[in-house]
Amino acid sequence: MSIIFKDRCQAGQFLAEQLAPYGGRRDVVVLALPRGGVPIGFEVARMLKAPLDVFVVRKLGVPGQEELAFGAIASGGVRVLNEHIVHALRLTPGMIERIAEREQLELERRERLYRGTRSRPDLHGKVAIIVDDGLATGATMRAAVDALKQEGPKQIIVAVPVGSRDTCSAMRRVSDVLTVCAEMPEPFYGVGMWYEDFSQTTDDEVSELLSSAAEFSKAAA
Numbered sequence: 001m002s003i004i005f006k007d008r009c010q011a012g013q014f015l016a017e018q019l020a021p022y023g024g025r026r027d028v029v030v031l032a033l034p035r036g037g038v039p040i041g042f043e044v045a046r047m048l049k050a051p052l053d054v055f056v057v058r059k060l061g062v063p064g065q066e067e068l069a070f071g072a073i074a075s076g077g078v079r080v081l082n083e084h085i086v087h088a089l090r091l092t093p094g095m096i097e098r099i100a101e102r103e104q105l106e107l108e109r110r111e112r113l114y115r116g117t118r119s120r121p122d123l124h125g126k127v128a129i130i131v132d133d134g135l136a137t138g139a140t141m142r143a144a145v146d147a148l149k150q151e152g153p154k155q156i157i158v159a160v161p162v163g164s165r166d167t168c169s170a171m172r173r174v175s176d177v178l179t180v181c182a183e184m185p186e187p188f189y190g191v192g193m194w195y196e197d198f199s200q201t202t203d204d205e206v207s208e209l210l211s212s213a214a215e216f217s218k219a220a221a
Contacts, residue, residue, distance in 0.1 A: 003162075003183055007197040008036065008133055011161035012043025018182050019129065019159060023048040027154075028127045031055040033144060034114060035201040037132035040161065042209045044131055045217075052213035053121050054206070055130060056110050057144045058103040060096070062089060069139060071096075073103055074147030075111060076120060114206050118214060124152035133198075134191030135163030135181065138171055145177055164188040 005011040022028050028050040032041025038054065045052035059069040062085070070091060071081035079100060086096070128151070130144055141158060148156055158171055159180040165188065168181035185194060192198040 003194070005161060005195050007195060008039035008201070009043055011133065011195065012040040012131075013047065015040060015131070015159055015161045015180070015182050016044045016047035018180050019044060019048060019157070022050070022127065022129065022157075025050070025127070027125070028129060029053065029121050029123060029153075031128055031130045031148070033057060033130065033132040033140065034110065035203065035206050038206045038209050039201060040133050041131045042213055044129065044159070045213055048129075050129070051121060051217045052210065053118075054111075054114050054210065055144055055148065056107050056114070057140055057147060058107045059140065059143060060099050060103060062091070063095065063099070069143065071100075072140075072143030072147060073100060073107060074144060075107070076147075076151055078147040078150045080143060080146040080150075113203055114210055116207070116211075118210075123148070126153050127155045127157065128153040129157045129159055131159045133161065134194070135160045135167045135171065136188075136191050138164075138167040141171065142174070145171075145174060149176070162191060162194045 028048060030041050030045040030050050030052045032038040032054055034054045041052050055075050057072055057074045060071040062068045062070050070085040073079050128148055132141060135141060145156060157178045162183040163181040165184040165186055168179055168184055171179040
């Protein structure tokens with residue numbers, strides 16, 4: 001019987017226990033996918049005594065089929081395209097630019113809202129632990145990993161409290177990525193099934209958690 005977490009706070013604490021070997025290291029950075037991944041990341045960062053930041057990812061959706069992503073953009077001006085889909089659907093450079101520009105505006109809005117005046121972390125040569133509240137299809141996380149690789153970390157760790165066994169297995173086959181799925185219940189159904197409280201994380205909560213994390217990182221420095 002798999003664990004049903006009370007909320008994201010408890011799930012983050014449970015996940016942090018699986019990541020204990022990375023605690024107290026100066027080369028570790030915790031990156032959370034907003035919004036639901038931020039309460040998870042806060043607990044992981046707090047228990048590992050590591051800095052916390054957001055890694056904002058926006059999928060680039062095919063016109064008329066927005067759920068089908070042909071690429072993604074992420075924090076730091078990173079853009080990743082699925083050339084197979086681009087060519088198969090004959091997406092023109094103009095179409096790609098229009099969609100990317102629209103999503104870039106939303107990405108920048110979220111970064112300003114969440115980070116404020118805090119600078120982005122330098123991930124070059126770091127161990128980047130990227131967390132979310134769960135892995136269902138894994139599409140957003142795969143886009144995040146593709147984008148994160150271009151930031152130059154020495155190691156990427158995908159970490160979630162709960163995920164689909166198939167998706168977690170697929171993530172473990174991604175080169176140069178360590179995947180930690182604390183719980184892989186079968187049948188899976190969906191991420192929210194494994195939380196008693198899976199209410200939406202608000203923008204204000206994200207900002208407050210990031211501010212709190214910045215304070216305890218400063219105190220630990």
